[in-house]
Amino acid sequence: MGSFLPNSEQEQLQMLNEIGFNSFEELFGHIPEQVLLKNLNLAEGMSELQAMDHMEELADKNVKFRHIFRGAGAYNHYIPAIVGSVVNKEQFVTAYTPYQAEISQGILQSIFEYQTMICELTGMDTSNASVYDGSTAAAEAVAMCQERKRNVAFISETSNPETIKVIKTYCYGNGIDVVMVPEKDGLTDAEALKEAMGASSACFYVQQPNFYGNIEDCDALGEIAHAAGAKFIMGCNPMSLAVLKTPAEYGADVAVGDGQPLGLGLAFGGPYLGFMAATDKMVRRLPGRIVGETVDRDDKRAYVLTLQAREQHIRREKASSNICSNQALCALTVGVYLSAMGEQGLTQAAELCVSKAHYLQGVLAEAGLQPKYNHPFFHEFVTVSDVNSKVILEALEKKGILGGYPLNDKEILWCATEKNTKAEMDQVAAIVKEVCG
Amino acid sequence: MKLIFERGKEGQACTLMPACDVPQVTLAAPKREKKLHLPHVSENELSRHYTELGKQVHGVNDGFYPLGSCTMKYNPKVNEKAAALPGFTNVHPLQPAHTVQGCIEVLKQTQEMLCEITGMDAMTLQPAAGAHGEFTGLLLIKSYHESRGDVKRTKIIVPDSAHGTNPASATMVGYDIVNIPSAADGCVDIEKLREAVGEDTAGLMLTNPNTVGIFDKNILEITSIVHEAGGLVYYDGANLNAVMGVVRPGDMGFDVIHLNLHKTFSTPHGGGGPGSGPVGCKSFLAQFLPGLQPVEKDGALSLVAPENSVGSVKAFHGNFLVVVKAMTYILMLGKEGIPAAAKNAVLNANYMMNKLKDIYPMAYDTVCMHEFVMCLEKMKHDIDVSAMDVAKALLDYGIHPPTMYFPLIVHEALMVEPTETESKETLDEAIAVFRKIYEDAQANPAAMHECPVHTPVRRLDEVRAARKPVLRYTFE
């Protein structure tokens, strides 16, 4: 069996004896007999070699696509080599939450740097140290906006369905009423929003670019939300913020999103990271950890977890969120990724996404998959066809290509990133043409 | 230390992106106007920056880490190796089921093993942390009562020794909190519990062993009192490391539990995350579980939402790679290794406690489980040396301090959890350090307020940080 116990059985017995026990049974003697487990029905422990072999066998059962054209909330971007080299350092991997600031400056500073970068990307005043993922960030943002007399959250139907589901689940818990704002031609129906919002509205959440890849008119939407006295929350793809108008420029009160595109692998959905940034006015309502700058006793610049009185360990049942961790290692990943890319690299990657996605849309249209919408888009778009989505995607799969995400029998949501080459996209088009032709 | 923004200069960068091989498109959409400031450093500078940051972090690999209630055990390297397999890391969460049979099998096998260890019937791996698990578990309790039309149950009972997340989680699902005081032995006061339960009781949240490191012997009576009142009992798995393979929450009468894979099951904490907080439940609650469940049919696995699922608490399938790590660990320990880990965790704690209790008074002088709580109230009163001072003195010896000022029912508390992966030698050395600090404190109490002196920075001005928050770097 595998074991990570350093003490031999003889040493264990010696230690037991030293403190007055003859056996483990005696040490556990105060536990009532009725609850003691008689038999743990697990297999015998494995050696490291066997365990690794077992895990490799499982990993091999998955199909690992060399060519990926699927996004829908998880994006296939290039991860620079330096990212893995930094985030696999044992100190970062094995440390706890940096409560003891004197021996945690490395983590605290990395989070402070991360917060700064999120503020830069979103244009917002303040960022927290991250939450579990983009969907929970959206749900926490909605909870932030709840006020005594404002208890209705408006969520655009054009948001990612996973995010909508999580927001609804959180709101089932905290009692906020959720109203879905209908979609119209791939965009949020602004008229419907305007009619629905009123004095009890707490907030409006919209995703930019939205689930269908389309770029929403967030100036108009934000204005409607603010006119009703509600907060305006934007869920953003962080990669797109290198080129698109920022949530701050759109007047958002809270900006959230998933940091996965910034250096985190697909990993079957996690771990990712949720970023949350807000205007200065909303800082006290921001949940989760926040790192701040201060000085130590010798007046040396240093960093520390701060504004902790907002949090559950102090406020207990009066806290607005129970979160007491962040995705620190993922925040470090994002920090290293953005440092490696720089402004120039990130902008270049974002522009590559735009150009490649537009090229893909063009060649797919020629091959028989027509674009469903005619709106500006970033790196995702929807196609329609009379040929069943399943047939198209299976044909691609046979050639080792993960095609777009099937929305239904006729519609597919495609994504292209800087990783997709012209040759790859031409191949996709050729296969599609064969199926549709 | 310099910030990454203070290094390098405009124009420096890593070369990562290729030239565009398709016609360049200019977006017909509003563009950002504000200049984007990101670091501009060469790869060498970047690498050195983080190496320097790494030197200012104390991880489990750097030394003894007896941080109570956090189970800072050794993180086996094989876990990392398994989680780095490209067959796991390069898989899209929305791939068709037949292309992710291995991932689904990881979920299935891990759930089955965790159910066996905890005595539960069903499990979800979707929650990303312990607090997230609490929230999820309470959603199950809420769904259960509502499904029966039992809407008058609006209260969750929490002992005063509970972690702050318990009441905060209950508030997040709209419950009111009833705090009950602990008995003199730190355990649940049975009479107070009887008085507190009633028709409005939705449930009780409890850890066992509790937050003072003691196994509550009355556990069967406690869970049946709540059940008789029509409530459910929630097990906070923070302290499972003391009893895994020895006692199961399911056998103690708990209906719903959360686990911390990053504590009990050896996955690393990552400086605050990612973790994983699976939620297990008895069969009658399985229909409410969030997310998707692995289902086997004709030899093929697929993912299906439970009948009356409460929804999703996180996108996709939870922190999958963390699950891979925990699974690897459980496979290696197996049926003998799991209880052996718990037994040695308890042994190491009792060993340390016994070697310190003559000078550091224990909050409860009885056999402890995997952790013990020292009460430094007398030291604080007599010579004005606080739990904080002792903790900070430990930093100078390369030892991560115990958890300070928790639980709230013990004043000047230091909560010590050595874990099973520490050798007798390490414990003996740490015991010697604790004793030396005690002697130093007696000889020169004032000097204790100066600790630490050998760390990269010294005690911080937390008041300044909170009064005038500086939460980001400002560019010129």
Added chain:
Amino acid sequence: MTHPAELMYSKSHEWVKFIDETTALIGLTDYAQDALGDLVYVNLPEEGDDVTAGESFADVESVKAVSDVFSPVSGTVAEVNEELIDAPEKMNEDPYGAWLIKVENITEKEELLTAEEYIEFYENEEA
């Protein structure tokens, strides 16, 4: 520690300064600020909110704790001292200058103590 004789005090450690029969300023006593330690933030109500004698109307934060501030009177908030939001340290440095709220239309007040009675009260409470 000082407790000016011209003020009235509550058992939950707030001071009250009556401007007229139905209008008063409310703040934290010197004893309270000393016990709470360095205050870093205050959550104040809004103008026009109602306050009720014996109930919390604000909370103050130190680095490691948050504490409710209770109203010794029932009435309407006429003014809040917004200066404290940017300078919470005033509550420590000048507790009797750092009023939290001004209440008008006071309809009810709890039993209030004189400075002398207040000192006796907290000394007993400590013992």
